[in-house]
Amino acid sequence: xxxxxxxxxxxxxxxxxxxxxxxxxxxxxxxxxxxxxxxxxxxxxxxxxxxxxxxxxxxxxxxxxxxxxxxxxxxxxxxxxxxxxxxxxxxxxxxxxxxxxxxxxxxxxx
Amino acid sequence: xxxxxxxxxxxxxxxxxxxxxxxxxxxxxxxxxxxxxxxxxxxxxxxxxxxxxxxxxxxxxxxxxxxxxxxxxxxxxxxxxxxxxxxxxxxxxxxxxxxxxxxxxxxxxxx
Numbered sequence: 001x002x003x004x005x006x007x008x009x010x011x012x013x014x015x016x017x018x019x020x021x022x023x024x025x026x027x028x029x030x031x032x033x034x035x036x037x038x039x040x041x042x043x044x045x046x047x048x049x050x051x052x053x054x055x056x057x058x059x060x061x062x063x064x065x066x067x068x069x070x071x072x073x074x075x076x077x078x079x080x081x082x083x084x085x086x087x088x089x090x091x092x093x094x095x096x097x098x099x100x101x102x103x104x105x106x107x108x109x110x
Numbered sequence: 111x112x113x114x115x116x117x118x119x120x121x122x123x124x125x126x127x128x129x130x131x132x133x134x135x136x137x138x139x140x141x142x143x144x145x146x147x148x149x150x151x152x153x154x155x156x157x158x159x160x161x162x163x164x165x166x167x168x169x170x171x172x173x174x175x176x177x178x179x180x181x182x183x184x185x186x187x188x189x190x191x192x193x194x195x196x197x198x199x200x201x202x203x204x205x206x207x208x209x210x211x212x213x214x215x216x217x218x219x220x221x
Binding site for chain 1: 113114141143145152153154155158160165166168200202204209210211212213214215
């Protein structure tokens with residue numbers, strides 16, 4: 001069965017510092033990887049997905065199949081980036097079923 | 111367009127009772143999924159419905175069930191409630207293969 005691990009429950013950085021939220025997964029095939037974000041009092045929303053290779057709000061993530069990782073990065077953190085971040089994956093043939101990591105709370109201090 | 115709508119937003123039930131939660135997907139979306147979110151277990155997939163058929167099912171006991179109607183609206187039911195069922199229940203909808211959109215959730219407290 002597939003699994004997603006986010007080793008850090010809390011990540012605290014200062015404004016303007018680089019940010020990297022780690023995500024590792026286990027799955028023998030070729031999954032699709034996502035990052036979801038939940039701002040305070042808002043619903044869970046898609047931040048980015050690896051197949052689109054987009055940069056959203058300055059965030060990027062690269063799928064490393066060798067290390068089975070999909071870390072989320074941003075060169076300069078902003079206070080409005082403070083939120084809960086979830087890494088998730090879906091596998092072929094499983095419809096829209098997502099397997100989520102435990103989440104990382106990012107706090108950006110002024 | 112309107113987002114995924116879930117009702118009720120908050121409810122309190124007693125152990126042993128049953129509860130039904132409702133979800134209205136985004137117009138045109140035929141896939142509806144349900145997730146349970148708790149502090150201890152995080153976000154866990156319950157089941158997915160597509161065109162009124164259950165397409166995937168997570169690892170939850172049979173007390174958790176769901177259905178989807180011809181208009182794509184979905185309900186989930188939990189029977190014989192236990193204290194551990196207290197959680198945020200999230201509904202998500204998608205047009206197949208595309209972005210999954212989440213609702214705000216239904217907060218269930220079992221006392």
